[in-house]
Amino acid sequence: MSPADTTTSVAAPVSASRAVEPPARHRGALARLVRAELALVLGRRRNLVLLVGLALVPLLLGVVLYLAQDTALAGQGPPFVSRVTGNGLFLVVASLFLCTPFLLPLTIGIASGDAIAGEASAGTLRYLLVVPVGRGRLLAVKALGALVFAAAAVLAIAVVGLVVGAALFGVGDLTLLSGSTVPLGDGVLRVAGVVAYVGLSMTGLVAVGLFFSTLTEVPVGAMAATVVVAVVSSVLDQLPQLAAIHPALLTHHWFDFAEMLRVVPSADVLAQGLAVQAGWVVVFGALAWARFTTADVTS
Amino acid sequence: MDTTPTTSRTRVRAAWAVPAVAAVAVGVAFAAPPLLASADSAGLAPVQPDELVARVLEAEPQALSGTVVHTARLGLPDLSLAQVGGADPLNLLGGSTTLRVWTDGEARSRVSLLGTASEYSVVADGTQAWTYSSSDDEVVHYALSAADAARAQRLHDAAPTPPADLPTPAELGRQALEQAQQDATVSVDAATKVAGRDAYQVVVKPTSTTTLVGRIVVAVDAQTWTPLRVQVWSSDDARTPALELGFTDVTFAAPADSVLTFTKPPGAAVREVTVPLPDDATLAAHAEQSSALPEDPADAALPDGVTVTGTGWDTVVEVKDVDVAALLAGDPSAVATLPDVEKSFGGGEGANELFDQFVGGGDGPAVDLDTSALYDQLTTPVEGGRALQSSLLSVLVLDDGRVLAGAVPVDALRAVAGA
Numbered sequence: 001m002s003p004a005d006t007t008t009s010v011a012a013p014v015s016a017s018r019a020v021e022p023p024a025r026h027r028g029a030l031a032r033l034v035r036a037e038l039a040l041v042l043g044r045r046r047n048l049v050l051l052v053g054l055a056l057v058p059l060l061l062g063v064v065l066y067l068a069q070d071t072a073l074a075g076q077g078p079p080f081v082s083r084v085t086g087n088g089l090f091l092v093v094a095s096l097f098l099c100t101p102f103l104l105p106l107t108i109g110i111a112s113g114d115a116i117a118g119e120a121s122a123g124t125l126r127y128l129l130v131v132p133v134g135r136g137r138l139l140a141v142k143a144l145g146a147l148v149f150a151a152a153a154v155l156a157i158a159v160v161g162l163v164v165g166a167a168l169f170g171v172g173d174l175t176l177l178s179g180s181t182v183p184l185g186d187g188v189l190r191v192a193g194v195v196a197y198v199g200l201s202m203t204g205l206v207a208v209g210l211f212f213s214t215l216t217e218v219p220v221g222a223m224a225a226t227v228v229v230a231v232v233s234s235v236l237d238q239l240p241q242l243a244a245i246h247p248a249l250l251t252h253h254w255f256d257f258a259e260m261l262r263v264v265p266s267a268d269v270l271a272q273g274l275a276v277q278a279g280w281v282v283v284f285g286a287l288a289w290a291r292f293t294t295a296d297v298t299s
Numbered sequence: 300m301d302t303t304p305t306t307s308r309t310r311v312r313a314a315w316a317v318p319a320v321a322a323v324a325v326g327v328a329f330a331a332p333p334l335l336a337s338a339d340s341a342g343l344a345p346v347q348p349d350e351l352v353a354r355v356l357e358a359e360p361q362a363l364s365g366t367v368v369h370t371a372r373l374g375l376p377d378l379s380l381a382q383v384g385g386a387d388p389l390n391l392l393g394g395s396t397t398l399r400v401w402t403d404g405e406a407r408s409r410v411s412l413l414g415t416a417s418e419y420s421v422v423a424d425g426t427q428a429w430t431y432s433s434s435d436d437e438v439v440h441y442a443l444s445a446a447d448a449a450r451a452q453r454l455h456d457a458a459p460t461p462p463a464d465l466p467t468p469a470e471l472g473r474q475a476l477e478q479a480q481q482d483a484t485v486s487v488d489a490a491t492k493v494a495g496r497d498a499y500q501v502v503v504k505p506t507s508t509t510t511l512v513g514r515i516v517v518a519v520d521a522q523t524w525t526p527l528r529v530q531v532w533s534s535d536d537a538r539t540p541a542l543e544l545g546f547t548d549v550t551f552a553a554p555a556d557s558v559l560t561f562t563k564p565p566g567a568a569v570r571e572v573t574v575p576l577p578d579d580a581t582l583a584a585h586a587e588q589s590s591a592l593p594e595d596p597a598d599a600a601l602p603d604g605v606t607v608t609g610t611g612w613d614t615v616v617e618v619k620d621v622d623v624a625a626l627l628a629g630d631p632s633a634v635a636t637l638p639d640v641e642k643s644f645g646g647g648e649g650a651n652e653l654f655d656q657f658v659g660g661g662d663g664p665a666v667d668l669d670t671s672a673l674y675d676q677l678t679t680p681v682e683g684g685r686a687l688q689s690s691l692l693s694v695l696v697l698d699d700g701r702v703l704a705g706a707v708p709v710d711a712l713r714a715v716a717g718a
Contacts, residue, residue: 079416082436086566097416175564177418178411179431179438180557240394248329258416263409263558264399266366268548279325286318294311 029132033141041111041145042152050107051156057103058095058161065091066168079258087172088165089191093261095161096154096198100254105230107153108202112146112209113223116292120217125297135293139210143285146206154199162191178263193260197270201254204280205230208250211288214295247272250280343490343497343521351487351499351519358524362404364558365494365549370395372541373689374533375677386414386434401554409558422561426451429561438569447576482506482611493518493527494546510534510612511691511706523551533690541690608715615705615715623674623696681709683716 041047062084069085076082080094096104116139119125128138165171174187182190209226216222233251236242246252253273259265346354371393390396390412402408412419420431427442443451488500498518505512513534518527528545563569604619678685684697686709695703695712703712 079434173565175566177416177433178420179418179422179429179433179561179564179567181562181564243395255415262399262411262413262418263420264364264401264555266399275329279329282325283318283322286321290314290318294314 030137030141033128033131033133033138034144037141037145038148041149047111047149050110051152054099054103054107054153055156055160057099058091058157058164061095061098062091062161062164062168083175084165085169087174087187088167088169089162089171089174089187091165091169092158092161092191093194093257095157096194096257097255099157100198100201100257101234101251102231104153104157104198104202105205106227108146108150108205109209109226109230110223111149111153112206113213113221113226114219115142115146115210116213117216117219117222118213120297121219129297136289139214139289139292142213143206143210143288146210147203150202150206151199154195154202158191158195174261176263177258177261180263190260190265193265194257197257197260197273198254200274201257201277204250204277204284207281207284207288211284211291214288214291248276248279250276252276343499346487346499348485348487348501351501352485354524355519355526360402360404361523361525361551362402362553363525363549363551364401364554365399365546367398367400368395368543368545368547369398370540370543372536372539373691374535374541375689386412386417386419386432388412388419390414401558403553403559407559409554409561422559424559424561429563431561431564431567436564436567438563438567439572440569441572441574443576444573447574451576488516490521491518493520494549496527496549497521498527505612507612509707509711511693511708512612513537516540518545525551531691535690609705609707613705613707613711615703615707615712617715618702620700621696621702622700623702681713686712 061081065081065084078094078097080090080097083090084094116125119128129135131138133141171184171187173181173183174190175181176190205226208229209222212222212225213219230251233249237246237249237252253269253276256269256273259269369391371391373393375393397413399411399413400408401410406423406425408423410421414434417433418431419433420429422429422431426448427440429441430439431437442448483503483505486502486504488502491498491500498520501517501519503515503517505514511533513532513536516528516530516532518529519525520527527549528543530540530545531542533541606617606619608615608617674685678687678694678696680686681695683699684695686696687694688709692704692706693709693712695709695716697703697716701716703716705712705715
């Protein structure tokens with residue numbers, strides 16, 4: 001009997017019996033699984049390299065702007081970048097602005113696409129299924145791991161941006177896009193709002209990645225598909241002919257974080273952006289659950 | 300599993316039903332609110348057109364804050380301006396633009412034109428105004444000179460001037476209704492809902508058949524009689540309005556003081572522009588003119604070199620001796636030689652500010668858009684000159700220096716020019 005046959009004969013009865021009547025679960029199994037998953041996600045060398053890569057963005061941007069601030073090139077560049085030299089807080093916003101279209105989705109696509117497919121390709125998924133925790137809960141733990149990584153990715157940019165910005169340019173009262181100036185405390189809160197909004201904007205992509213991850217045993221496929229969804233979404237967002245579906249696109253509201261920097265942030269705009277993410281999370285979360293709880297796991 | 304194939308298959312099917320139900324639920328959740336909001340408002344008492352127009356003209360300006368969406372489908376070549384730069388008034392030429400509006404109903408207001416990560420704000424406070432562009436971090440301060448400001452205050456005390464700023468739905472609607480009483484039929488259409496509020500609809504249909512303007516529809520709030528939406532339909536396109544300016548959400552309450560005040564952000568470049576106030580005699584003449592409805596535009600005192608042909612919706616304005624090439628090159632002296640009428644627009648102060656900004660005011664930085672390339676892109680060559688044809692307005696620039704404009708097709712302009 002080959003190992004593969006053993007797995008099938010062991011795993012299948014487990015899932016079938018669970019469907020009929022939930023077995024008595026060992027106390028603390030879920031908590032142990034969560035701890036193990038977080039240690040895996042945050043301790044894996046590849047993930048750490050990704051986080052360091054993201055953290056380098058505000059560092060490089062800050063150093064380049066610092067060196068160029070007295071040259072003729074000062075005050076030029078995309079939105080927010082030109083304001084960094086005046087107030088270090090803007091380094092956080094400028095770095096997020098530069099990372100949101102591609103670098104951030106790429107990193108998050110890698111982590112969430114790997115969540116299930118990575119275990120399957122390494123042959124460890126069947127051992128996870130032996131843990132006395134239901135498949136639904138296992139999926140939730142994997143989702144939690146991917147979400148924690150997404151949060152870590154956004155925070156890596158934000159924290160390094162804040163530290164580098166404060167060290168190189170200092171922080172002060174924040175000039176909003178509307179031309180009004182708010183005190184430092186209010187400014188920090190608004191920038192924190194930007195960071196929170198960007199982080200929550202990535203939840204839909206995490207759900208998409210998790211679903212693709214349940215479809216395949218090839219992690220690279222799931223990662224690529226996740227990134228492709230983000231890229232295709234932003235391409236469709238550029239086509240005026242598709243204006244009718246734009247509000248529902250995954251990436252359409254990503255840049256609405258700028259709302260936090262207007263004189264009166266519109267709660268409607270922010271809520272709309274988060275509601276769209278919630279919609280993607282519900283649909284793709286349900287798809288991932290349906291796939292993962294019914295699939296025959298053979299590796 | 301082999302022993303219970305039916306149970307397993309049912310279970311699989313039940314599991315996959317969950318995402319299907321979730322997708323439907325999410326779809327309904329997103330589609331339902333707009334459908335409910337646009338539901339019929341049958342509860343409105345019927346109203347006669349004349350009564351409605353009178354109510355709107357009488358209505359006090361309201362303190363309000365809201366979001367306005369401006370959509371232009373003028374049939375101009377796609378300039379993709381929004382993607383090149385940040386928020387800029389040029390965006391209003393085409394596509395959809397979102398604006399936020401706050402006003403206290405009196406002298407103070409703020410209009411913000413929103414870009415993806417940028418904003419262009421116009422803050423007006425009585426006789427002075429500021430614009431702030433987040434893309435180039437520049438403040439432009441428009442104010443009267445000290446002597447003029449004192450005089451303006453006296454004039455203001457004597458006769459309150461109507462608030463003027465960027466065209467809000469309120470402003471545009473009033474203009475349309477005033478003009479409607481001549482040369483057009485005014486009727487009341489079925490009640491509708493705009494920004495979640497019950498609204499009457501006034502339809503102004505020009506009696507002329509040559510004009511490019513098909514009809515103008517103004518939706519008026521049933522409670523405050525504030526115009527909430529203006530649609531201008533071209534006679535070419537019966538499906539979508541060529542120009543639409545309407546609230547998507549509005550609150551009738553005084554906005555916070557911090558919104559209506561403007562303080563220069565530290566580090567921003569400031570450009571001071573002193574707006575000249577015409578002398579008392581001109582003002583008096585102007586006040587006289589505007590108090591009476593202009594029955595015949597030709598009667599009004601016109602600057603030299605400007606002639607007006609036709610009446611009502613077919614009016615064609617002709618300006619002689621315009622050096623287009625010098626204007627495009629941004630030569631201020633070319634602007635100075637223009638007849639006065641060119642520099643005052645119906646849109647009030649806001650439009651003039653915009654014009655000033657595009658012309659460059661002389662001392663400010665030049666407009667960094669290649670204006671002559673823009674001109675070539677917008678216009679098409681015709682016999683004897685170039686023409687700009689949009690779905691509502693045509694402009695004919697002739698090689699002999701004459702410029703004709705009107706809400707009529709280019710052929711009609713050429714007929715006027717040839718006559």
